[in-house]
Amino acid sequence: MAQASGNSAGKSFFGRFGVHIAVLILVTIWTIPTLGILVSSLRDKDQIIVSGWWNSFSSSTQTEAGRLPPPSEQVEKDGRFVIEGNVFGDGPVRQVSAFGVRSAAPTQYAVGEVADLGDGVTLQVNEDGGAILSSPIAFEGARGQRVYYASSAPPRFTTENYETVLFSEGIGRSFINSLTVTVPATIIPIMIAAFAAYALAWMRFPGRALIIATIIGLLVVPLQMALIPLLQLYNGVALFFGVPSKTYLGIWLAHTGFGLPFAIYLLRSYMAGLPRELMESARIDGASDFEIFLKIVLPLSFPVLASFAIFQFLWVWNDLLVAMVFLGSGSDQLVLTGKLNALLGSRGGDWEILTTSAFVTIIVPLIVFFSLQRYFVRGLLAGSVKGG
Incomplete structure (x- = not known):
């Protein structure tokens, strides 16, 4: 009788414990999507596109495009024509990890590398976004060189969406x-x-x-x-x-x-x-x-x-x-x-x-x-x- 009573008590204990676990799992399943919507609604719109809400509290890597100053701002140094600028333009400065000059290969070159663009033209982009475009002949055209880059941005939350x-x-x-x-x-x-x-x-x-x-x-x-x-x-x-x-x-x-x-x-x-x-x-x-x-x-x-x-x-x-x-x-x-x-x-x-x-x-x-x-x-x- 004592053994039967002990088994009954044990089953009752584990039964209650199992019910609590099941309820906790169900509550978690229903709560996680709501939490994800709330977190995403407070994130910066650019970061929403590149990473999920579960990465919202860590830095995110974004691939964007910038443009250097136009050829009208070039200067001649040591027999070469140089255009200096920043790929971020007037925006906030972030840390660049790679860059490129084609949309198909936006991270072709490592940051700090001197990229050979052909015909003696070179491009170097540093971590702070600073860029140096150099050519043996004068640049022509009305628009500056487009540069693609991958940068890491710290998590940013905002109420602008609301x-x-x-x-x-x-x-x-x-x-x-x-x-x-x-x-x-x-x-x-x-x-x-x-x-x-x-x-x-x-x-x-x-x-x-x-x-x-x-x-x-x-x-x-x-x-x-x-x-x-x-x-x-x-x-x-x-x-x-x-x-x-x-x-x-x-x-x-x-x-x-x-x-x-x-x-x-x-x-x-x-x-x-x-x-x-x-x-x-x-x-x-x-x-x-x-x-x-x-x-x-x-x-x-x-x-x-x-x-x-x-x-x-x-x-x-x-x-x-x-x-x-x-x-x-x-x-x-x-x-x-x-x-x-x-x-x-x-x-x-x-x-x-x-x-x-x-x-x-x-x-x-x-x-x-x-x-x-x-x-x-x-x-x-x-x-x-x-x-x-």
């Missing part, structure tokens, strides 16, 4: 637009789904099983496939009543329609697991279905309501497609994701804006998640255990 994003024209308006879209589009589905879930869980009526099967089937319908038919239907209704089609009401209804199947499914699974004795006792006391729903089921269902609110808020806040279709792309209609997408331009090559924009967009969802996270797991898992 200043570009947060203080760009229209960003405040787009933030308000996102809140105007997201808050009602989160509340409306919850209100409708809560009533529907109670009816499907505790009320008996013809066609109930068919409705539940239809809702489950709607869960697998891709949003993109239903978007065009829904838009045509909405535009037809708007035209019939003579009202504008690009309104907040339209996008609220669209997000409500796309979110209702999952909301009803999640809430019904939870409500169906509530103790039957509570409902029967309330009915014996003369309570109606509406009173049972309002005074008993709704307060007990707050964890699952909070769980769905997190999901719906994240989906709507990060949405771009539905907002562009149902709300429009005008300067006073763009949501935050649309405005940040416009800042990136058609090529999307501004990496510093991309990382900063990504972190800006997740700030509000993170606040919502951590405010409701204590209900999150409880709401998702409670429906899997039936009441006694």
Whole structure:
């Protein structure tokens, strides 16, 4: 008996230890990308291009191009024509490790080496970027010699990326637009789904099983496939009543329609697991279905309501497609994701804006998640255990 007890205690100890390790690994996996976005959003734009965020606290090697002074500044020394300058120009001085005169071979020569460029022309570049170009005959042309070089730069962090994003024209308006879209589009589905879930869980009526099967089937319908038919239907209704089609009401209804199947499914699974004795006792006391729903089921269902609110808020806040279709792309209609997408331009090559924009967009969802996270797991898992 003592041995069995010891084994049980040992298994319990290692079981708890294993769970803690697993949770730590999962938290780390989810935290590392967020940390990477935050660090990248504070880095210099030139360093983002040449190295990953994990190298942000060490010097980075960059390959760039500079130009020496034009031939008009050449001087004659000991029978040779010499042009002296610095490959960094007026920029900050860094440490050069190699140089070249062709883009295909930017590090062909070691720093300090006298490179033979042909026809007696030589070029020497020192560690501080100082360069000496020498030729037996006078240089001609209007532009100076282009020099490619590899240099190491110390880590540089800046808030310029956030200043570009947060203080760009229209960003405040787009933030308000996102809140105007997201808050009602989160509340409306919850209100409708809560009533529907109670009816499907505790009320008996013809066609109930068919409705539940239809809702489950709607869960697998891709949003993109239903978007065009829904838009045509909405535009037809708007035209019939003579009202504008690009309104907040339209996008609220669209997000409500796309979110209702999952909301009803999640809430019904939870409500169906509530103790039957509570409902029967309330009915014996003369309570109606509406009173049972309002005074008993709704307060007990707050964890699952909070769980769905997190999901719906994240989906709507990060949405771009539905907002562009149902709300429009005008300067006073763009949501935050649309405005940040416009800042990136058609090529999307501004990496510093991309990382900063990504972190800006997740700030509000993170606040919502951590405010409701204590209900999150409880709401998702409670429906899997039936009441006694």
